[in-house]
Amino acid sequence: MASKAIILVCDGMADRRCSALEGLTPLQAARPKSFDWIASRGECGLMDPISPGVPPGSDTAHLAILGYDPYKHYTGRGAFEALGAGIELEPNDVAFRCNFATVNNDGIVVDRRAGRISDEDAKVLSESLNGIKLVRNSDVEIMFKHTVEHRGVLVLRGEGLSRFVSDIDPHKTGVKFLHSRPLTDSPTAKKTADTLNEFVEISSKILAEHDINKRREKRGQPLANIILPRGAGTLPMVEKLPTKFGIKAAAIAGGAVYKGVCKAVGFDVLEVKGATGTVDTNLDAKMRAAINAIKVYDLVFVHVKATDVVSHDRNPTKKAEIISRISAAFSTIVSEVDLEGTCIAITSDHTTPSEVGEHSGDPVPVALYAPGARYGNVEKFDEISCASGTLGRIRGVDLMPIIMNYLGKVSMYGE
């Protein structure tokens, strides 16, 4: 009987038949050997991360796959970004994803990424915004932290705040940045929208006068003269996964949102050198970290982002190549862990058709090796082969109970 489990999620790995691959999916074109081994000795199926036909976001897909129904527990993306950026959120905090952006004198957004501002510049600018005092909303504490390139996180801390406010970010260029509006009638939403608007007013003044921007102007670089917050979120109040199942759980991921979701549900997030959340990530380092982690943890979750990046770039050929590389790196896990005592699951958090370039609502293939598992005749890990496996068609929220059942960690319901 298994006592440990490793889950590998390759972001956006699932795809459709691609004409550039002569009608194959990137998984079919890649023929990933270690994944095929898991499929041939494991239960296979298709999984709707959220619900059939519904394209999942990165945050909701991961909540579901980790066992939390996003329709019940999702409280906005901002909190995951903040957690992933290393901010310790409190229950009343409202967090936002932010971009450094460029507006002209009329407030029209001309560049949503301020010319893909460098980490160096964005970091210095961020420090000038962290801890600033507001006037109308002087009781609200402001935390601002830079993450990667033009991205940052804003946290509002204080009494009587709400996540039900609209974005400042208009999500496109050529239009004026938005004023945040309360999305409910509650005074908390009103206060939060006003706080957010005041933050944008005051931070814009600080940014306009900042030396970094004076230097950027001289060099002809787009000014980073506004912060565009979006995706208000609060910490989801869930029973943590380690408590729910009586286990120790660790996560290995590059991107902030994945780290954040894992932290929110109680995983220890392990820092791995070279895990960048992009195509140049150090796959071998991540797999090695997983092998080490499974010695002390019951559950290790490994997230690889690269498959989604190339899908958004609409590059099915490159996607097949990357899948082969991930599978090759993953073979170390298959050959080194104790297969008598370990479950190994491979799946994807959503489909990103690489000839479309956006998340879609198609189901994803899943393969689950476990000692004693009732595997069938599937020989290959791909969207079509897995459809005839013994798992059938499951939902994202089912995956964690199915895995924990193999570990004997799901409480009996009834007597």
Add this chain to the structure above:
Amino acid sequence: MASKAIILVCDGMADRRCSALEGLTPLQAARPKSFDWIASRGECGLMDPISPGVPPGSDTAHLAILGYDPYKHYTGRGAFEALGAGIELEPNDVAFRCNFATVNNDGIVVDRRAGRISDEDAKVLSESLNGIKLVRNSDVEIMFKHTVEHRGVLVLRGEGLSRFVSDIDPHKTGVKFLHSRPLTDSPTAKKTADTLNEFVEISSKILAEHDINKRREKRGQPLANIILPRGAGTLPMVEKLPTKFGIKAAAIAGGAVYKGVCKAVGFDVLEVKGATGTVDTNLDAKMRAAINAIKVYDLVFVHVKATDVVSHDRNPTKKAEIISRISAAFSTIVSEVDLEGTCIAITSDHTTPSEVGEHSGDPVPVALYAPGARYGNVEKFDEISCASGTLGRIRGVDLMPIIMNYLGKVSMYGE
């Protein structure tokens, strides 16, 4: 078109691949001919009795398979035990499963079964407890009935009682028996816990002074000097199955809890000589009773416990043997009933992996013969073959509507 249906549930029959069976499941090793016939002419699939990954109890699994969502309708095990023992429960009654057990002078439980006390001794002791008067809770009527060996049922009857109280039974030896605590803030829970504690106080005195125990002491047998109630339950308030579908339904089962669940949802429970709920049960008698019953009832439910017993004993080889025996007995049904007018379903209420010995949350195979059914290419009734059947993966609560649909008994929804 079918007008009748027979359902055979073999308790805990579903299993995983067993190393003792060279990687086969007991069903695969048994190759049960009459089950295979149903599978090859019926719709096959996998069924999650409760929800994927969730190990079902005996009570909740049966509620679900009979068409009642246990998350909505489950009100504790005690009521099913009481009904199964032949007590006519009233809506406000709170019932408990009980063990005769042995405690030492410090209240430490030293034997949870009082040396597997005989039916004879337990029956006499039970009679001395039935109808006793309490002092603090004199308005509550006490019913106590012996069932099998060390087992009995306690029913509290009166106004203002609740099932939200904790067990007296510590579920292990070497520790003191527990005091019942209210599990909610309501006065009814408080009153019920106090009544239960008072019953244990008073019944312990009666047992201590009882002639049976004096004789047991002389003979060196463990004293049956305490009752350990557990699993508080009330009658579930559901629309009865015969009313819901306009049918007459009968159940054939040995164990009290299965009889109880069937009674609770409106089945007539038929007594069959030799149906013991153990491995020595008279399978032929049960199948013969089913053949007779289907002449007058629209739906006959047959439960066989033996498969679960040997699973808990971790004996996959014996399990395969028992499956073969059940299949052989069941062949009488297949050959004698009118196949033009009868649906026949075979399934299991949960998986009990016989190399683990506990209920698990894996799905169970299901095969459903019906005139006109859209059967596919499955040839064998087992966990792996059925996964590629035309039923797909269903839930326990779906089974009864699927069967009743073949009988034309499900009301159209909409117009």
